Amino acid sequence: MMKFFKKLAPAVALALCFGIGGCGDTSFSVKLGYNDGTLPNEDGTLFYREYDESLFYRNDLTLKKVADPSVIYVEEGEYAGKLFLYGTSNTLSVRGIGVWQSDDGVHWDSYGVAFEPETASWGYSSLWAPEVIYDGAGKYYMTYSARNSNTIAAGGKYYGNTYIGLAVSDSPAGPFVQWTGTNADGAEIGLGDPIFDPAKITAVDGVACEAGHYARYRFLDSSLFADGDELYMYFSRGKDRYNVLTPGDDYAYGKETSEIWGVKMKDFSTPDYSTVTRLTKVGYNTVDGETEADYNDIDRERASADQINEAPQMYKRDGVYYLTYSVGGTTSNFYSVAQALGSSPLGPFTKLSKADGGLVLGTEMNWIQAAGTGHHSFTPIGDELFIFHHEGADRYTIDSENRAIAYDRAGMAENSKGQKVLAANGPTSYSLQPLPAAISGYKNIAPEAEVSVSGLKEGSDKKWLTDGFFASHLTGVVGETEFDAGTTAEISLRWKEYRTVGALLLYNSIDYDKTFYRIARISLSVRTASGATGTAVADNAAFPFDETTNYSSQQLMFAGSNLVLDFNDIEVNGITITFRAPRSEGSVAVGDICVLGK
Structure with a gap:
């Protein structure tokens, strides 16, 4: 198993001490440093890259x-x-x-x-x-x-x-x-x-x-x-x-x-x-x-x-x-x-x-x-x-x-x-999936969060965002949460207490025609070890289509296709996900949200 997989963390301590309101300011905003859970292959190929084996399996x-x-x-x-x-x-x-x-x-x-x-x-x-x-x-x-x-x-x-x-x-x-x-x-x-x-x-x-x-x-x-x-x-x-x-x-x-x-x-x-x-x-x-x-x-x-x-x-x-x-x-x-x-x-x-x-x-x-x-x-x-x-x-x-x-x-x-x-x-x-919690020590805490959304398509339901399942077929018992096309949609997860979080996985739709292309912004409400609070932000996170699309039949994506944000542990009590649905008609769907935490 991989022993030294380098992760990236928000530069929270640096932000507090070097120019974001000074060290006495308890409110800050910094860029969230993360990777997609994998390391690039030397030959440039996309599949079977090394990955963070402390959190994921493939x-x-x-x-x-x-x-x-x-x-x-x-x-x-x-x-x-x-x-x-x-x-x-x-x-x-x-x-x-x-x-x-x-x-x-x-x-x-x-x-x-x-x-x-x-x-x-x-x-x-x-x-x-x-x-x-x-x-x-x-x-x-x-x-x-x-x-x-x-x-x-x-x-x-x-x-x-x-x-x-x-x-x-x-x-x-x-x-x-x-x-x-x-x-x-x-x-x-x-x-x-x-x-x-x-x-x-x-x-x-x-x-x-x-x-x-x-x-x-x-x-x-x-x-x-x-x-x-x-x-x-x-x-x-x-x-x-x-x-x-x-x-x-x-x-x-x-x-x-x-x-x-x-x-x-x-x-x-x-x-x-x-x-x-x-x-x-x-x-x-x-x-x-x-x-x-x-x-x-x-x-x-x-x-x-x-x-x-x-x-x-x-x-x-x-x-x-x-x-x-x-x-x-x-x-x-x-x-x-x-x-x-x-x-x-x-x-x-x-x-x-x-x-x-x-x-x-x-x-x-x-x-x-x-x-x-x-x-x-x-x-x-x-x-x-x-x-x-x-x-x-x-x-x-x-x-x-x-x-x-x-x-x-x-x-x-x-x-x-x-x-x-x-x-x-x-x-x-080919997609990364969370290891069993009994093995990694991290479980999906998204189902424990209070969820609110905007831009929801009429008749759709936010319950599919945190039910722990993503759809693998167009027909079945697992649904997806759909958002109106042509709008800016927002998903907010809030926990009553700060939780230790190490990764976020956003599952795309199984239906190619309903997929999202990128996430405009992911904002984490964080707390430092000194008690300072603020936000860590990731902008324009692109979905990896080349690794997740069934090109022989673009009606369906690969089951479990997701966007992974992997970072060093931080204390979080809220996550806001903002994405734009650029299509002029139809809808954009999210399969599931997984937050790996303690």
């Missing part, structure tokens, strides 16, 4: 040939304050699960192989999609998917199919070992046995089925979810490995599908097979298939030859269960994260339209900065929530052999129906 996609990330933030013990990532690893030829450690979510150090099955294990090849959960009592449990290519294990009972396994470790760094022993049902689980045996499914949704019927299907992409004292496992019920459609199972558009199922667990190693429940139906909002799902004008669930709902994760907030999952094929540019809402861990769940927040994270047509942003991991870091995901390492296409890891902020937003839904600030690419 998704430079440095961790490549890794996919399907599971990320945990360790809060106690030897690795407190560290991030650990587990993923499908091409460098291990998918015969083992890799583990990496990071302090900031961008720069990752390999800790080698977290889990590699013994040669007698049932799951000896195609190890995919690990998910790690901490039990709060010193144990880390990893579920994973693997293909049984071992004809010897369990007498070849599970040969040739994909199943779910369980491994355990005393450390987030590993090593993990395959769980074996006697489960809660009294069954002996050996190296030759997966933790979930589909042959034992005798009913789905409470409807009986022939014993062994689902043994021919693939089961993968599992994740565990603790709901108080109860434990659940979610997974993708994949396709029939023989590719033979069974009447009643080819749900969507005459094609075989992959869908999300769930089961209650008696403990980490014992599924309660009587509770197996189908949670999604591809292409439809509910499993009853009455209403077709519609995320946008490109139906992401039908964007691939494969009809897929996969990689589920559960999140709970205020009694609502948020089933999040990936839609479309993993090699599709439109591989995305979607959500469905329910009132219990096993549903029923209802998918949301894009307008209502159904699309949590995804790309748009003609984007050149991100592709295939799916298979996610929701990771709490301190008091904030983040979404880690993989995407195409070259940003333009998604290749199953070369994916990379990125992450963005997430949280709860409210849709027009009054529902609280998960939303993500991204996918971001």
Whole structure:
């Protein structure tokens, strides 16, 4: 990480002592010295410049040939304050699960192989999609998917199919070992046995089925979810490995599908097979298939030859269960994260339209900065929530052999129906974003300010300025604050007390036609260490269009495009932002304001 990033500060002390009313004057105005958070490249290029790593991160996609990330933030013990990532690893030829450690979510150090099955294990090849959960009592449990290519294990009972396994470790760094022993049902689980045996499914949704019927299907992409004292496992019920459609199972558009199922667990190693429940139906909002799902004008669930709902994760907030999952094929540019809402861990769940927040994270047509942003991991870091995901390492296409890891902020937003839904600030690419507050020590204090505006467009709302979200799509639950064109607009933020502030980020509109070109003036009400008060002013701060514009389609900007002012800490109790909207018609929009402070 960069140790010596030079910042610029207001020359407050000099201004007081050399010519602004003399040292006895308690009111002053000085020029605010700042930079944009980056250092120029020697070759003059704009992208991937060095930046202030004490406050910001940028998704430079440095961790490549890794996919399907599971990320945990360790809060106690030897690795407190560290991030650990587990993923499908091409460098291990998918015969083992890799583990990496990071302090900031961008720069990752390999800790080698977290889990590699013994040669007698049932799951000896195609190890995919690990998910790690901490039990709060010193144990880390990893579920994973693997293909049984071992004809010897369990007498070849599970040969040739994909199943779910369980491994355990005393450390987030590993090593993990395959769980074996006697489960809660009294069954002996050996190296030759997966933790979930589909042959034992005798009913789905409470409807009986022939014993062994689902043994021919693939089961993968599992994740565990603790709901108080109860434990659940979610997974993708994949396709029939023989590719033979069974009447009643080819749900969507005459094609075989992959869908999300769930089961209650008696403990980490014992599924309660009587509770197996189908949670999604591809292409439809509910499993009853009455209403077709519609995320946008490109139906992401039908964007691939494969009809897929996969990689589920559960999140709970205020009694609502948020089933999040990936839609479309993993090699599709439109591989995305979607959500469905329910009132219990096993549903029923209802998918949301894009307008209502159904699309949590995804790309748009003609984007050149991100592709295939799916298979996610929701990771709490301190008091904030983040979404880690993989995407195409070259940003333009998604290749199953070369994916990379990125992450963005997430949280709860409210849709027009009054529902609280998960939303993500991204996918971001070349723009700087604030580090997690638990890592940098600085949080966004803009939501704590009293906000006033002038020049607001009729029908617009100032609430979008400090809600902590910026719009990443033209349609969705996150809005922007619009100002009348041809006017001078002003935004004022005031805090009841002076706050220590180190940076300001102004997010532009996602809509190219509503972007602002420059900020006429940014004025900070400041206080010096001696108690003198005055203003620090920055004039004519230009927005960096060359680094933030999707030139292949100028309808949309890069998600998270912003103007950054980075300076040494100063005491601030107010910020006034003045900008002109030069267009003669339409409006100019601001996506969000972030003030990094303490």
